[in-house]
Amino acid sequence: MDEVDKTTLLVRMARLIADKATDVPLETRLCLAYLGILGGDGAALTLSYTLPDRITLCTTDDVAARLEDLQDVLGEGPGPTAYRTGQIVVADLRSEQNSWPMFADAARQIPGASVLYAVPMRPREDGVIGVLTVHQGDADLPDLDQAQFLVNAIAAAVIKDPPDESELLIGPWAARSQIHQATGMVVAQLRVGPDDAMALLRAHAFTHNLTLSEVAERITSRRLHFSDDAESETS
Incomplete structure (x- = not known):
């Protein structure tokens, strides 16, 4: 991505979070802004994903909340894997070939859960602080470079200071x-x-x-x- 693309994405994010009601938490507005820019049906934002002090800052809908809770309970899914590896991870629940059999079987029972992907939050090069997980009805993923850039920017925005x-x-x-x-x-x-x-x-x-x-x-x-x-x- 060049600097013009990055600038355009940042300004779009700023305008979208400003368009939401002021009583909506910033973390929720950031998630909704991400969806408004790159698409998706819902999202969840969780810090310290696999650690005891794990905390979910935002779920935009019931499906996102249930998927996030399911990964927390089972300890598997694209979210935990993205947090551990620092890489974007995709789960197509419509496929029988899946890296997380327990999670996939349970997630298929949630109406509206078809495809989800998890993006690690990396505000700096030496560590992942959390994960943004997005669910959608098809396998047409957004540009992954843009997805990683926006999630890193969100990470920089939600921490108290860089x-x-x-x-x-x-x-x-x-x-x-x-x-x-x-x-x-x-x-x-x-x-x-x-x-x-x-x-x-x-x-x-x-x-x-x-x-x-x-x-x-x-x-x-x-x-x-x-x-x-x-x-x-x-x-």
Whole structure:
């Protein structure tokens, strides 16, 4: 994927999460935005997938919730495999050839469960923090590079701060102040809420291999500007 494609996907995600009701949790709006961009009937977002502190942040419908619970109970399925391997994993429940016989047999009993795929959440190269699992009625999968990119951006948006930015929590107030100022400017540029603007800043930082403070500086110096359908940057 080139930078233009990444930018287009990020801006579409920002607009879609902003279009949802403000009382809907950010994690749910991110899942729905993913579905709005790449398609699918429903999705689930789960952190620490195979660990004791596993937590499901979002299920968009009953089918997604039941499939997620089933994988948790059985300990098998595309979600656990994607979390362990760090690779996108596909399960076609219509096929008798399946890597997870117990899960496949049980999942076939859930109306609406036909094909599902799991995308590992990798906000950084050295680890997977969770999985986004999507179910759909056919085997026409989206572009997998786009799927991985969007899920990584979602991961960067839902964590409290990007992994390489933890030092900002104890850093000088000036750095945090600039981030808050940049967030306010993105709110004005895109007419989104503060949480959505911060999510976009994190996703942009992740995408362009920048720190959050570097992105904030580019916005406050007006070298980086977001509009409804694009972002522009001047040197």
